[in-house]
Amino acid sequence: MADTTLGTASGTRPGLFLRNATGLVKAWSTFDAFIYSFWSVNLITLGLYGMSFVYTVPDGQVLAAILLFGVLTTFLVITYAMLVSVMPRTGGDYAWQSRVLGGGLGFVLSITGWWFTLFLWAPIYANILVVQFFGPLAYTLGWTGVAEFFSSKTGIFVSCLIVLAFVSIVVTMGMETYARIQKICFWIGIAGLVVVCGLLLFASPQDFQNAFNREATSLFGAPAGAYQATIDAGSKTFAGSNFGTFAFGPLLLLLPWLAFYLLWPNWGATLYGEVRGAKDIRKPFWSMFAGLWVTVGMVAVVVILINKTIGWNFYQSANAAYWNNLFAVEGAVAPPVPLWPYPVMFAGFLVDSHIFQALLIIVMGLWFFGWAGTLFLSSTRVIFAAAFDRVLPSWAANISAKRRVPYGSLILMIVPSLVISAIYAYRPDFTSVFLDATAILALTFLATTVAAVILPWRRKDLYDASPIAQYKIGGVPMITVVGVITGLFLLFMLYQWSFNSDNLYGTSLQKTPNSVIYFVATYVVAIVIYVVARVVRKRQGIDLDRIHHEIPVE
Amino acid sequence: MPRIFFATDLHGSEMCWRKFLNAAKFYDADVLICGGDMTGKAIVPIVEEDGHFTVTMGGQTQTVSHDQVGDVEGQIRRKGYYPLQMSVERLHELDQHPERRAETFQVVMLEGVQRWMEMAKDKLGGSGVRIFVCPGNDDEMEVDDVVRKSEMVQLGEGQMLEIDGFTMISTGWSNHTPWNTHREETEELLGERIEAMAKQVPDQSRAIFNLHCPPFKSGLDEAPAIDADLKLLHGGRALRPVGSTAVRQAIEKHQPLLSLHGHIHESKGAVKLGKTLSINPGSSYEEGMLMGAIIQLDPKKGIKSYQLVNG
Numbered sequence: 075m076a077d078t079t080l081g082t083a084s085g086t087r088p089g090l091f092l093r094n095a096t097g098l099v100k101a102w103s104t105f106d107a108f109i110y111s112f113w114s115v116n117l118i119t120l121g122l123y124g125m126s127f128v129y130t131v132p133d134g135q136v137l138a139a140i141l142l143f144g145v146l147t148t149f150l151v152i153t154y155a156m157l158v159s160v161m162p163r164t165g166g167d168y169a170w171q172s173r174v175l176g177g178g179l180g181f182v183l184s185i186t187g188w189w190f191t192l193f194l195w196a197p198i199y200a201n202i203l204v205v206q207f208f209g210p211l212a213y214t215l216g217w218t219g220v221a222e223f224f225s226s227k228t229g230i231f232v233s234c235l236i237v238l239a240f241v242s243i244v245v246t247m248g249m250e251t252y253a254r255i256q257k258i259c260f261w262i263g264i265a266g267l268v269v270v271c272g273l274l275l276f277a278s279p280q281d282f283q284n285a286f287n288r289e290a291t292s293l294f295g296a297p298a299g300a301y302q303a304t305i306d307a308g309s310k311t312f313a314g315s316n317f318g319t320f321a322f323g324p325l326l327l328l329l330p331w332l333a334f335y336l337l338w339p340n341w342g343a344t345l346y347g348e349v350r351g352a353k354d355i356r357k358p359f360w361s362m363f364a365g366l367w368v369t370v371g372m373v374a375v376v377v378i379l380i381n382k383t384i385g386w387n388f389y390q391s392a393n394a395a396y397w398n399n400l401f402a403v404e405g406a407v408a409p410p411v412p413l414w415p416y417p418v419m420f421a422g423f424l425v426d427s428h429i430f431q432a433l434l435i436i437v438m439g440l441w442f443f444g445w446a447g448t449l450f451l452s453s454t455r456v457i458f459a460a461a462f463d464r465v466l467p468s469w470a471a472n473i474s475a476k477r478r479v480p481y482g483s484l485i486l487m488i489v490p491s492l493v494i495s496a497i498y499a500y501r502p503d504f505t506s507v508f509l510d511a512t513a514i515l516a517l518t519f520l521a522t523t524v525a526a527v528i529l530p531w532r533r534k535d536l537y538d539a540s541p542i543a544q545y546k547i548g549g550v551p552m553i554t555v556v557g558v559i560t561g562l563f564l565l566f567m568l569y570q571w572s573f574n575s576d577n578l579y580g581t582s583l584q585k586t587p588n589s590v591i592y593f594v595a596t597y598v599v600a601i602v603i604y605v606v607a608r609v610v611r612k613r614q615g616i617d618l619d620r621i622h623h624e625i626p627v628e
Numbered sequence: 629m630p631r632i633f634f635a636t637d638l639h640g641s642e643m644c645w646r647k648f649l650n651a652a653k654f655y656d657a658d659v660l661i662c663g664g665d666m667t668g669k670a671i672v673p674i675v676e677e678d679g680h681f682t683v684t685m686g687g688q689t690q691t692v693s694h695d696q697v698g699d700v701e702g703q704i705r706r707k708g709y710y711p712l713q714m715s716v717e718r719l720h721e722l723d724q725h726p727e728r729r730a731e732t733f734q735v736v737m738l739e740g741v742q743r744w745m746e747m748a749k750d751k752l753g754g755s756g757v758r759i760f761v762c763p764g765n766d767d768e769m770e771v772d773d774v775v776r777k778s779e780m781v782q783l784g785e786g787q788m789l790e791i792d793g794f795t796m797i798s799t800g801w802s803n804h805t806p807w808n809t810h811r812e813e814t815e816e817l818l819g820e821r822i823e824a825m826a827k828q829v830p831d832q833s834r835a836i837f838n839l840h841c842p843p844f845k846s847g848l849d850e851a852p853a854i855d856a857d858l859k860l861l862h863g864g865r866a867l868r869p870v871g872s873t874a875v876r877q878a879i880e881k882h883q884p885l886l887s888l889h890g891h892i893h894e895s896k897g898a899v900k901l902g903k904t905l906s907i908n909p910g911s912s913y914e915e916g917m918l919m920g921a922i923i924q925l926d927p928k929k930g931i932k933s934y935q936l937v938n939g
Contacts, residue, residue: 088673088723089684090709093733095639095669095766096807097893106862161915173938250853250866342865462896462936471897473847478869539706539916544688615924615933625647625654625918625939 104360106253109260110342111365113448117372118267118441119202120335122417125377127334127397129308129390130578131327132315137377139328143336144370146329149560150519151366153526154340155359156553160529160540166343167522168456172463173622174525174532178608181465182600187518188456189486190596192449194511196241196491197498199446200233205414207439208233213293213413214422214432225412227499234495237446238488244447245454246479252447259444266437267372270421274379277424282383285423293428296410301388307409308391311398317386330567330579334512337519339366341452355541376417384420401505450487457483463621465607506586507593513571513581514593520564527557535624629927630792633657635920636840636890637764637911640668640737641708645744647918647939652757654939655922659791660757661784663890664764664800664840666744667737667771670709671729673719674700681713708913710736734768741771745778753780758791760784764800764840764890765811784838788825794834794885794925797825802841802891803872806858819874826882833903833930835884842889843876843901845869848908850895879904885930886923898936909936 115121128136157170167188172180204224212221223229244252277285283301290300297303308314339362380389395409413419418438422431458480461471472482497504530537530551537543537551545552570579577585608618633651638644645666652660674697675682682691683700692700701711712732714722722729748759762784763771775783782789784798801811801818813821822839829835842848849871853861870892879887879901887906896910896919909921918939926932 087675088719089689091671091673091722091729091733093669093729094807094809096665096805096809096891103859107864110865248867250862250868253862253866458897462898464935468898468900471847472899475845478845478847478850536915536917616935620655620922620935621937623654623937623939625650627643627646627650627916 104357104364107342107357107361108364108368109253109256110448111339111362112260112368113256113365113445114338114341115336115365115369116441116445117335117369117376118263118418118438119199119206119445120338121369121373122376123202123205124331124334125373126393126415127331128328129312129315129394129397131324131331132313132390133319133321134324134328135317135320136328137317137374138320139325139332140336140370140373140377142325143329143332144367146559146563147336147339147366148363149556149563150337150523151339151359151362152556153523153553153560154343155355155362156542156545156556157522157526157529158343158358159355159542160533160536160553166452166456167518168459170525171521173536174529175521177463177465177618177622178601178604179521180525181460181604182597183521184456184518185460185600185603186593186596187515188453190490190600191511191514191518192453192487193491193494194498194508195449196237197230197234197495198508198511199442199449200230200237200495200498203237203442203446204230204233206416206418207435207442209413210416210419211432211435211439214419214428214435216293216428221413231495231499234492234499237449238491238495240443241447241449242484242488245450245484246477248478249451255447256444259440262437263440263444266418266434266440269434270418270438271375271379273421273424274383277383279383279385281424282385282420285426286420288426289423289431290411294411294413300410303410304395305388305391307395307399307407308393310395311403311406312391312394314387315390317381326566327570327574327578330512330570333516333567336366336369337512337516339363339369340519341448380417384417389415389417450484453487454480454483457486463618464611464616465604465618504588504592506580506589509580510571510586510589510593513568514596516564516568516571520561520568523557523561523564527554527561529553535627629932630659630794630925631655631657632659632661632791632923632925633920634661634663634888634907634923635909635911635918636663636888637665637893637913638662638918639665639708639766639911639913640705640710640740641913641916642705642740642744643916644708644913644918645747647916648920649748649751649759651918651920651939652752652755655937657922658757660752660759661796661838661888662759662761663838663888664762665766665890666741666761666763667767668708668710668740669766671712671733671736672704672709673722674711674713675716675719676713677716683711706916710740712736734770737768738770738774741774745774745781748778749780758782760789760796760798760838762798762800762838762840763811765802765805765809767800768810786821786825788828791836792925793927794836795829795831796836796838797822797829798838799825800840803874805870806854815872815874818872819877822874822878826878826884829882829884832882832884835882835886837879837882837884837887837904839872839875839878839887839889841875841891842871842895842908843879843887843906844871844873846871846876846901846906847899848889848895848897848906849892851892852894876901879906885925888921896936898934905931905934907934907936912938 168184171184208224209221286301290296392415398406399408422434458471460466470482473480547555571581572583574582633655635648680691681697704711759781761775761781789796803815804812849869850867851870852864853866853868883903887904889908893911898907907921910919921936923934924932
């Protein structure tokens with residue numbers, strides 16, 4: 075017979091008597107959850123990649139923009155933490171949107187973001203792997219042929235295949251094993267970052283210029299004076315940038331670029347249905363908040379050190395020269411170093427040893443491998459949720475008996491990703507589609523935010539019973555207030571992505587017809603899937619409307 | 629042909645029980661099956677002193693008047709906890725004496741189950757709807773006696789019951805858990821318990837196995853990994869299969885038409901294990917949401933359709 079008492083709640087006077095019962099566990103470590111969130115707003119992979127585009131807003135003060143983005147994204151974090159607390163459901167955005175906005179709308183809005191748009195992220199991850207790992211490592215080791223292969227179309231496609239294989243292996247291993255890998259990558263990666271920061275901190279600008287000139291000749295065969303030549307190459311299409319310049323308008327224009335890596339502290343929210351204790355708002359909030367702000371702090375340090383040692387104008391000129399030459403911008407010329415300007419590699423140049431430089435790139439590569447595995451993890455959960463609701467076929471949620479591999483959802487992610495990867499590699503005229511990958515996910519977040527704003531009225535029962543019902547600002551539910559702020563923030567960025575008159579982000583609707591066609595098509599496909607599911611299920615005697623209708627209590 | 633509504637792991641949530649009873653009309657179901665773990669996990673003391681009442685919920689202490697106590701009790705029951713009015717002296721007595729707490733828990737749990745049985749009779753008496761309940765591993769053995777005495781609700785535990793041409797066997801026993809609850813045993817004994825019922829089923833193609841514990845490695849049994857101190861590992865994201873190998877073996881051996889499970893609240897799903905459709909509808913009792921499964925049986929097709937719902 076079980077021991078039927080477990081003790082009392084803390085405090086001098088007990089407020090609760092518990093008995094021994096299944097599922098009563100102690101709280102999970104906020105640090106463990108923080109790591110997942112921290113990886114989602116990855117400073118090195120997504121961060122440095124995203125920041126390499128800020129040259130497009132030369133008067134934008136990036137440090138202030140990062141801090142402002144952190145503040146605004148905190149409202150997103152609060153919104154999601156509150157939703158997790160009210161409805162900790164596997165499927166996250168899909169579950170919240172379906173239950174608040176309605177099944178059809180929820181399916182279309184969330185599945186386009188968490189399923190169809192995630193196809194686009196596979197080749198983006200692959201490109202990051204090339205520019206931050208394969209390319210610099212191969213050049214540093216003197217394997218010029220390998221480096222050139224990975225910069226070719228087929229090389230990019232091969233990198234896509236490597237990413238998809240890695241992600242599939244991670245999903246197959248399961249989260250417990252990957253969480254261990256993430257922790258190892260976290261600590262070694264942090265150690266690598268400390269080395270990078272230390273090198274930049276203790277070196278002078280002249281040290282860096284000398285080191286860059288030396289390695290540009292040694293590794294890439296560039297003529298002497300590559301540092302100045304890079305600035306000159308950039309100047310053909312770029313007017314230069316001063317780190318100290320501050321203007322509010324350009325600062326705001328930086329936000330959509332920063333979204334590329336800082337908008338995702340809530341990436342793990344789709345998994346919270348599987349987390350006991352998620353109803354306690356403090357846990358998901360602090361996990362996501364810490365992930366966001368630790369990254370914001372680290373980015374600030376890295377940016378300051380880049381400015382101090384590498385030189386802000388040089389760094390932005392190198393970015394402008396690289397991207398504008400790649401995108402065949404009129405007047406652009408090739409920079410003397412043909413690689414993407416990777417600050418980690420630049421920091422490595424400060425030590426005159428190719429072995430050390432290669433080791434540093436490998437160590438910092440763990441920022442990729444500790445992070446990339448989460449690419450499809452959230453997507454598989456959304457697919458599960460849709461399959462359980464019978465909107466998708468039941469096989470989509472199948473798990474193999476032996477190794478517990480969710481092969482149904484994996485097939486639904488991998489196969490289209492292969493096609494999209496091939497388009498990415500071999501059809502550069504579709505580039506704008508990939509630049510839109512951030513915007514479509516932001517649109518999904520916006521729909522969830524709308525659901526959060528109206529939750530206290532649309533699902534009053536759930537809201538009133540939740541721990542967040544006690545939080546009000548001026549008599550208005552706090553989730554509504556923070557949801558409105560989050561929504562305005564997302565709307566501003568969506569407006570800029572869609573309608574910026576200078577096509578600053580390469581995604582303005584008028585200038586990117588391929589992108590418009592692709593995304594309209596994804597929404598049409600999502601609508602068709604839902605309508606077909608309704609018809610087919612009705613013939614089977616299943617009413618999809620019933621899933622979300624609450625049974626009367628009295 | 630029977631249309632079944634199955635829900636499980638209500639854990640004392642009176643709101644979910646009310647919804648469970650109303651599900652018959654809401655989903656046009658003529659058979660209601662509650663899969664176990666009916667009783668709550670906690671008592672919330674409502675302490676009377678100096679003419680008012682003090683209660684702590686969600687970490688916040690509030691003081692209410694006598695007139696407000698009814699509302700507070702309703703809020704507590706809604707979450708699946710047991711409200712209990714008491715004096716300061718009684719509070720300290722329960723705090724200091726585990727055996728008194730155990731006695732008190734049993735009293736409030738059995739009172740709660742008794743109240744639910746009466747509600748079932750009031751709500752569905754004479755409606756033709758059949759209700760089956762099979763207490764789970766978290767329910768004390770005395771719960772069975774209360775259900776057994778009900779005029780409206782039939783006890784499932786250890787029984788082979790006929791449902792409009794289909795046969796249902798039930799048990800709320802599970803394999804061992806870290807919590808050492810009331811109905812746990814080794815896989816071997818659990819296998820023998822199930823086999824004793826299963827071998828009597830006349831036609832497995834028309835059989836329903838109502839087994840609280842889900843089959844091992846079925847996807848219906850994935851629970852957050854914990855350490856020896858019951859602390860969640862890896863931010864609660866690491867999942868491990870914790871179902872029963874005996875339940876899996878029974879399903880694979882007998883291949884019933886349908887198997888119904890609960891126990892692991894987070895592991896909602898429906899999977900095919902050979903010819904058997906196995907369902908765990910999950911549980912969100914704390915939110916007052918009734919997660920359930922509607923299964924339309926058919927004399928020819930066996931299962932005509934099924935759907936997981938969040939009422």
